[in-house]
Amino acid sequence: MQIPDIRIFLAAVSAGSLSAAGRQLGIGPMQVSRRLAVLEDELGVRLLHRTTRAISLTAEGEAFLPFANTMADAEESARCELRPSSAAVSGVLRLTAPSVFGQTIVLPVLAALLERHPELRVDLDLSDRVVDIVGQGLDLALRVATLEDSELVARRIVGNPRVICASPRYLQRHGMPVRLADLDAHQCIVLHAIPRWPLIVDGGLQRRRVNARVTTSNVDAARTAAMQGLGLAMLAYWDVHRQLSEGELLSVTLEDARMEDLSVWAVMPTRRYLPTRVKVFLDALEQELAAIPRTV
CATH class of the missing domain: 3.40.190.10 (Periplasmic binding protein-like II)
Known part of the structure; x- marks a missing residue:
């Protein structure tokens, strides 16, 4: 197998059509088609279903895709290792x-x-x-x-703790919760994926049911609802860092519980x-x- 043919296959999968892959690579669609045919002949399988407008992976193509990525990446890594001056x-x-x-x-x-x-x-x-x-x-x-x-291989990028937050307007009207029990008196914005809020209490993880006035599957919607004063929201720090720094949202600190520490991986x-x-x-x-x- 030739690495250029593998790169043509990857470009076709990424672009979604032979003509788009050709434009990416600076070659004609007929040449793309010929090189793909050569690759398929060498492997003895059909990698792509082709129509005049689009392509799709066959089952064999799906199986080959991660290997193709690995081979292309290995070649790129070798070139960079041998030519470290190239930026x-x-x-x-x-x-x-x-x-x-x-x-x-x-x-x-x-x-x-x-x-x-x-x-x-x-x-x-x-x-x-x-x-x-x-x-x-x-x-x-x-x-x-x-x-x-x-x-899989995981690399920690940065800490990303959960944060309970609300708009200044909401906290002025309803007060700042100080203890865990105070949450029972507040309206909350809850994500479908986290129906119970995870909190660290006495060193252990506790999942607490809150009064969900608004529920949503979308993090952006939950953040917007909190900014509009609809209640307390529990969101990851990097999803609200700008709003916290600019005062559009205020963080809530509880005396008898802390937020779960997460990270971006x-x-x-x-x-x-x-x-x-x-x-x-x-x-x-x-x-x-x-x-x-x-x-x-």
Whole structure:
């Protein structure tokens, strides 16, 4: 198998059509089709279903995709290792991130990277669901959670504790809760994924039911509802850091309970052959987060 053919296959999968892949690579769609046919002949399987307008992976193509990514990344890593003076970063950075964190933190980092590295491209999935990064051929996933045991490689990026917060207007009208029991008298905004609020009480984790006046599946909606004075919300710090620093939201500290400590993790399929584009992105992300003043 030729690495250029593998890169054509990856470009076709990423772009969604042979013509779009050709435009990315600077070659004609007929040449894309011929090189894909050569690759399929060598493997003895059909990798892609082709129509005049779009393509889709066959079952064999889905199985081959993570191997194709690994081979392409290994070649890129070898070239960078042998030519350390080269500062150029190229290829497609494929990643997924939580929606609000992705919009407020990840996108500005990516914008700066793309400006510095004209040959770099990005395929970004913003979603609060857990994505199969191996099955979808992603370079990494940014996750805000307590990670379960996994065969994947995880790198801690930054602390991201949960925060109970509310608008100044709401707290002026309803008072600032001071103790855990005070939550019972307050209206709360609850995410579907966290129907009971996790709190550390006497050193142990307690999941507490609150008076949910508003429930939503969307973190951005919960944050907006809190800013509009609809109640207390429990959200991750980096989803509300700007609102806290600008006074649009105020954090609530309880005397007899504390919030669960979470982190932002970068989850990757493997530590071997980590592409340069991933290393550069993670370094830039850590630098960006370190430069932002913390209010909690």
